[in-house]
Amino acid sequence: MGTSKSLDKGGGTTTAGNASAVTAAALSQAAVLENGDHLTREEFERRYRAMPALKKAELVEGVVYMASPLRYRRHARPHSQIMTWLGYYAASLPAVEVADNASLRLDANNEVQPDALMRLDERAGGRSRLTEDDYLAGPPELIVEIASSSAAYDRHEKLHVYRRNGVAEYLLWLVEDHKLEWYGLKDGRYVALKPDPTGTLKSRAFPGLWLDSAALLQLKMRDVLDTLESGLNSTDAAAFAERLKHNVKKRSDHEN
Known part of the structure; x- marks a missing residue:
């Protein structure tokens, strides 16, 4: 069976596998913590766990605060x-x-x-x-x-x-x-x-x-x-x- 292809926005082609990777990357990007996000505690924890390199983030009154590098x-x-x-x-x-x-x-x-x-x-x-x-x-x-x-x-x-x-x-x-x-x-x-x-x-x-x-x-x-x-x-x-x-x-x- 051949690999399905589709036109990308630039007029080129992209495989279905590449499209899936792009979609997954987009979803992953949407799930990161950002300063000022308004989240539930459960969603905050889910995103925090997905960012193992992040050492400190807090949820205060439903708002995300992320620490700057420590002096x-x-x-x-x-x-x-x-x-x-x-x-x-x-x-x-x-x-x-x-x-x-x-x-x-x-x-x-x-x-x-x-x-x-x-x-x-x-x-x-x-x-x-x-x-x-x-x-x-x-x-x-x-x-x-x-x-x-x-x-x-x-x-x-x-x-x-x-x-x-x-x-x-x-x-x-x-x-x-x-x-x-x-x-x-x-x-x-x-x-x-x-x-x-x-x-x-x-x-x-x-x-x-x-x-x-x-x-x-x-x-x-x-x-x-x-x-x-x-x-x-x-x-x-x-x-x-x-x-x-x-x-x-x-x-x-x-x-x-």
Whole structure:
């Protein structure tokens, strides 16, 4: 049997196989993610999975946001400082977990990829959960985002999404503004955490998670970790650790 041919728009011929390839390519092109697309979360995930080379995309209030290449001083280095601080804390307490750029399903119109998050294990009373397909769903106790300035969508759209979905605390590092903003959820609203007389910010969701904000802004990580160590040695942190152990044991006994 011969291969069927047809005229292309330029007056030449194209085989049926080539036509199928062109159609498939067109469909594939139509299924990619683009900044500003309005999508359902299901369609967003489908397109994201079809683009394995893409490292970060978010759906915020039904709109697609795709990250630009990351700058070293404005993002990559501050990001590493945050992960060091959170990782040290999580390594010191039971049932506390840290994640870096994990996809997080919050509601039908929002699937974000925070720069960092810290959560309690479900057995310890955490509100986020691990899904069967290995994603996180629901609000973690703490989200951290690193943004260039207060004009970034992390400071506006995402802040409202996190508040509405019940993320207990939100820490925002505005690099170009040389500023940290740490919010705690109270009566459905985000209220800025205030430093103590020594300038230390203290988490309410994670007792003992203390931050020397001036040292962090100056990238003095030894001072940041010294302050954190003081927090971990506090009576509040010790009581929190015991409470977490109790909750995990109680859950395990119930399941058995």
